[in-house]
Amino acid sequence: MERNGTAVSLRGVTKSYGSGSSRVHALRGVDLDVRLGELLMLVGPSGCGKTTLISVAAAILDHDEGEITVFDRVLKSMSQVEKTRFRGTNIGFVFQAYNLIPTLTVAENVAVPLLIVGNRRRAALSRAKEILEAVGLGDKLGALPSALSGGQQQRVAIARALVNDPRLIVCDEPTSALDADTGRLVMDVLRRSALSENRALIIVTHDNRIFSFADRIARMDDGRIILVEPQVATS
Amino acid sequence: MYFIALKMLVGDRGKYLGLVMGLTFAALLITQQSSIFTGLMTRTYSFINDLSQPDIWVMDPKVQFIDDVKPLQDTELLRVRGVTGVEWAVPLYKGLLKARLEDGNFQIVNVLGLDDSTLIGGPPVMIRGRLSDLRTQDAIIVNDVGASTRLAKKPLEPGGKPIPLDVGDVVEINDRRAVVVGICRVSRTFQSQPVIYTTYNRATTFAPRERKLLSFILVKGGAGLDPKELARRIAQNTGLAAYTAQEFKNLTFDFYMKSTGIPINFGIAVMLGFLIGTAIAGQTFYNFTLENLRYFGTLKAMGTTNALLLRMIVLQALVVGIQGFGLGIGGAALFGYLMRGTQLAFRLVPEILILAGGAIAVIVVFSAVISIRKVMKLEPAIVFKM
Numbered sequence: 245m246e247r248n249g250t251a252v253s254l255r256g257v258t259k260s261y262g263s264g265s266s267r268v269h270a271l272r273g274v275d276l277d278v279r280l281g282e283l284l285m286l287v288g289p290s291g292c293g294k295t296t297l298i299s300v301a302a303a304i305l306d307h308d309e310g311e312i313t314v315f316d317r318v319l320k321s322m323s324q325v326e327k328t329r330f331r332g333t334n335i336g337f338v339f340q341a342y343n344l345i346p347t348l349t350v351a352e353n354v355a356v357p358l359l360i361v362g363n364r365r366r367a368a369l370s371r372a373k374e375i376l377e378a379v380g381l382g383d384k385l386g387a388l389p390s391a392l393s394g395g396q397q398q399r400v401a402i403a404r405a406l407v408n409d410p411r412l413i414v415c416d417e418p419t420s421a422l423d424a425d426t427g428r429l430v431m432d433v434l435r436r437s438a439l440s441e442n443r444a445l446i447i448v449t450h451d452n453r454i455f456s457f458a459d460r461i462a463r464m465d466d467g468r469i470i471l472v473e474p475q476v477a478t479s
Numbered sequence: 480m481y482f483i484a485l486k487m488l489v490g491d492r493g494k495y496l497g498l499v500m501g502l503t504f505a506a507l508l509i510t511q512q513s514s515i516f517t518g519l520m521t522r523t524y525s526f527i528n529d530l531s532q533p534d535i536w537v538m539d540p541k542v543q544f545i546d547d548v549k550p551l552q553d554t555e556l557l558r559v560r561g562v563t564g565v566e567w568a569v570p571l572y573k574g575l576l577k578a579r580l581e582d583g584n585f586q587i588v589n590v591l592g593l594d595d596s597t598l599i600g601g602p603p604v605m606i607r608g609r610l611s612d613l614r615t616q617d618a619i620i621v622n623d624v625g626a627s628t629r630l631a632k633k634p635l636e637p638g639g640k641p642i643p644l645d646v647g648d649v650v651e652i653n654d655r656r657a658v659v660v661g662i663c664r665v666s667r668t669f670q671s672q673p674v675i676y677t678t679y680n681r682a683t684t685f686a687p688r689e690r691k692l693l694s695f696i697l698v699k700g701g702a703g704l705d706p707k708e709l710a711r712r713i714a715q716n717t718g719l720a721a722y723t724a725q726e727f728k729n730l731t732f733d734f735y736m737k738s739t740g741i742p743i744n745f746g747i748a749v750m751l752g753f754l755i756g757t758a759i760a761g762q763t764f765y766n767f768t769l770e771n772l773r774y775f776g777t778l779k780a781m782g783t784t785n786a787l788l789l790r791m792i793v794l795q796a797l798v799v800g801i802q803g804f805g806l807g808i809g810g811a812a813l814f815g816y817l818m819r820g821t822q823l824a825f826r827l828v829p830e831i832l833i834l835a836g837g838a839i840a841v842i843v844v845f846s847a848v849i850s851i852r853k854v855m856k857l858e859p860a861i862v863f864k865m
Contacts, residue, residue, distance in 0.1 A: 295863045304780050305860035325784055332782020339862060343777040347490020348483065359480050360782045416863045 250313075251412055251444035252278040252301050257310035259296050270296040272467035273310065280411075281441040283434075283457060286448045288464035294448040297464070298414045301446065302335050303327045315411055332361045336405030338415035338434075342397045344389040350400050351376065351385040357408045368407075375403045379433050395426035399433055415447040419454055431457045480783070484791035487771060488798060494770075497763045498799045499806065502839055505756020506807020509749050510827065510835045511814055516745035517831060518824030523735045524728040525666035529603045533697035534706040536727045537568070537713055540720040544734035545727070546670065548573055550691035555719060559696050562716045564709045566699045569594035572682040573694040575672065579651040582633045588625070589672045590652065592682025600697055601663075602676055607646050608661025613678055619652070620661035625673020652685040667824070669735075753838050760803070761846040764796065768850035772857060779859040792851050800843035804836055811835075 259271040270293045278284050278301075286294045299305035300312060303319050312319045315334060322330065336357070344353045351372045358368035376382055379399045389397055398418060405413050418434065419427030431454045439445060447458070455461060463471040489495050521528075526545055527536070537559050539549035559568045572592030577585050593600045593613070601610045606623055613620060621630060621644055630650065631641035644650070648659045652675070665674050677685070683692045698721070700709040706723045713721035722730060736742050768775070775788060815825040 296860075299860040299863060302780075304862075305858065328779070328782055328784050330782075331780065335782075337777070337780050337862070339777070341773075343773060343862060345483070345487060345774045345777075347486050352483070352486070356483060356778070357781050359483065360778065360787075365482065 249280045250277050251280045251315060252276075252446070253311075253313040254297075254301065255311045257297075257300060257312055258308045259293075259300055259305070260308060269467050271300070271307070274467070274469055276462060276469055276472070278412075278444045278446055280444050281439070282459040283439055283445040283447065285455060285458040285461045286446060286464060287450070287452075287455075287461055290450075292464045293467040294464055295416060296467075298416065298446055298448055302337070302412070302414045303331055332357065333408065334411050336408070336410040336413040338398070338401050338405045338413065338418050340417035340420055342389070342394075342401045344397055344400055344404075346389055349386050349388060350381065350392070353389065353400060354404045354407050357404060361408060372403070372407055375407050376400070379403045393426075394422050395430055398422060398426075398430045402430070402434055411443050413443065413445045415445065415449075417449055417451070418447060419449065419451045424453055427451060427454060480787055480791060481794055484794050485798065487774065487791075488767075488795045491767070491770075494763060494767045495799070498760055498767065499802050501756055501759030501763055502799060502803020502842065503806040503810065505752050505760065505842060506804045506835050506839050507810045507814075508752025508755070508807075509838050510808050510811035510831055511825075512745055512748040512752065513831045513834060514811060514815060514825050514827040515823065516741070516749075517828060518826035519669065519741060519745075520732055520735060521826050522667055522669040522824055524731040525668050527724055527728050527731070529666050530600050530697065530724075531603070532599050532699065533569075533724070534700045535698040535710045535713065535721050535723055537696035537698055537717070537719050537721045538694070540718070542720060543738075544731040546573075547734070548694045550689065551693040551696070551719070552691050553693050555717065556693060556696055558717050559698060559713055559719070562709075562713050564701050564704050564712060566701045567597075567599075568696050568698045569597055569599045570679050570693050571600050571695040571697050572679050572686065572692060574682070574686055576653050576685055578630065578657075578673075578675070579654075580630060580632070581648070581650070586629050587672050588630070588652070589668070589670070589674045590682050590685055591674065591676050592679040593676060594697075595678045595680050598678070602665050602674075604664040606662045606664055610661070610676075612660035613676065615658075615660055617656050617658045617681070618660040618677065619650075619657045620663050620676040621659055622665045622674040623662050624667070625675075626659075626662055628673075630673050653687065655685050657685070667822070671822070753842070756839070757842045757845060760799070760842050761849065764799070764846035765849050765853075768792070768853055772853065773862065775854045776857050776859055776862040779857060780862050785855050788854050789851055792847055792854065796843045796847035796850075800839050804839045807839070808832060808835060 254274050254276045257271055257274040260267050260269045262268055274297060286297060288294055300307040303314065317330065319327065351369050354372035354376055355368035358371060373385055376385060379402055381396060381399055384392060419430055422430060435457050461473055462469050524545060539551055541549050556568060556570050559565060574590055575587050576590045578588045579585055598610050598613060602620060608620065612618055627643035630644045632644065634641055644659055646659055646661060650657050686692055700706055710721040710723055812827060815827055818825055
């Protein structure tokens with residue numbers, strides 16, 4: 245178990261893009277802890293640094309200063325290859341646009357993370373089938389993503405994020421392309437299937453309809469965390 | 480992950496077929512043009528190929544290729560025969576002469592005069608008549624292509640098919656009567672004139688009066704004697720040029736390579752095939768990668784290393800490369816098969832397959848490299864912005 249039950253710890257994290265007069269400070273000294281077993285939502289206006297924050301926390305973007313610890317591993321001390329392998333076994337991703345490979349079937353898409361870490365194809369597809377049944381898509385194994393609705397595609401993306409049992413799942417606007425009912429369904433699946441005492445979820449969202457699914461909500465503005473509060477009632 | 484790479488490749492049928500077709504076209508053009516070039520160049524020395532008996536060709540030192548005849552004095556034959564190691568040496572006349580056809584038209588023909596007693600140097604295949612029939616009065620043997628095309632007789636009715644020259648027909652060569660006693664088959668020559676065989680002495684009567692008429696001396700060396708060594712000895716003793724058959728072929732080949740526009744013309748066509756193939760395949764493969772960049776980024780974010788992505792892209796490139804190469808050379812081979820027996824020179828040799836394979840490999844590597852660079856540089860965080 246990680247120190248104090250903390251999955252992700254950020255201390256004084258900064259990140260900027262560009263140089264000189266065109267330099268943009270996306271993160272200006274962020275301090276944040278994400279605990280195991282919690283669903284943390286990151287909210288704030290566009291351009292406030294939410295996506296940059298989950299990118300650095302998920303080790304897909306290098307930060308400039310400060311320290312990020314993910315499951316007791318200090319990201320700055322890891323090489324790019326180590327980070328890549330670390331992501332493969334510890335972090336799941338859910339994207340706004342699903343990012344399902346259109347030429348692969350639903351089951352093959354879900355099996356991809358297992359294939360990346362070296363599982364055999366048959367075993368990976370078998371595990372993908374299990375997880376797809378868990379998210380209610382057991383009858384869509386051989387379908388192509390284009391044959392599914394937006395909500396179904398996002399559930400496939402969630403299944404893909406869960407398939408290799410990662411300890412951290414980061415989601416970028418998982419419901420923004422969905423209607424209210426489908427968004428709630430997707431969040432229900434995420435909360436029910438993904439959340440466990442050994443796993444943490446970070447969700448970036450603008451969608452206040454889903455705030456009720458969060459354990460805590462971190463509000464960001466201008467590259468800083470301005471408030472971390474327990475779940476608040478939705479409007 | 481390799482099956483993922485393959486499914487990504489073949490899943491977009493349009494792009495996949497575009498890639499394979501681009502490479503097929505390149506392989507086809509490179510193979511086909513190279514084969515025609517090789518066929519043409521082979522024709523430049525086909526006459527040497529047809530004469531398999533002599534080991535060595537002796538000629539004037541200034542001769543540059545088989546059709547560049549610089550006659551010798553007849554006495555040179557005796558000098559060559561006198562060189563130690565020469566088993567036999569026979570004269571050969573080779574010259575372009577005017578033949579007058581039955582309808583009064585003239586046609587340039589390639590006349591070959593063979594040694595009267597041995598008839599060494601005769602056609603490789605007789606279709607009608609026998610080689611020994613050349614010993615009859617005014618006898619000539621005509622090649623089948625010449626007999627049925629340029630030397631053919633007028634059709635019996637207007638618009639009809641010309642009638643091939645046949646045994647018993649009479650033509651005039653340089654105002655001398657010549658009777659066809661046989662029809663033969665020879666390899667097609669570069670200049671494509673009708674080929675007429677006769678005896679050496681008769682050929683000299685057909686030829687315009689000149690002080691020297693001996694074109695070549697054909698030599699056979701004694702058993703166990705290295706032809707190259709004997710050729711050097713003949714050259715040393717006589718002051719003439721003496722080449723083995725292979726050396727004479729090389730001399731002829733080199734002349735056409737260096738002194739004609741053939742290599743440049745075909746080189747341009749081959750290069751064009753290479754460039755078009757590179758452009759089509761390179762651009763299509765690059766576009767394919769660009770359109771899949773989001774998915775490559777997703778794979779990277781999910782833990783795929785650059786090394787694995789590199790292997791996936793190389794596999795995709797290899798698959799389309801092998802398919803394009805196979806289809807291209809298959810198409811070229813089919814083209815050659817369908818064109819067999821026509822005037823088209825087509826010779827597909829293993830070296831051309833290696834050339835085409837190498838060119839396709841270069842195209843594929845180039846296409847893969849420009850795509851790989853894009854994927855290697857891809858920041859996985861980009862997937863949150865796509």
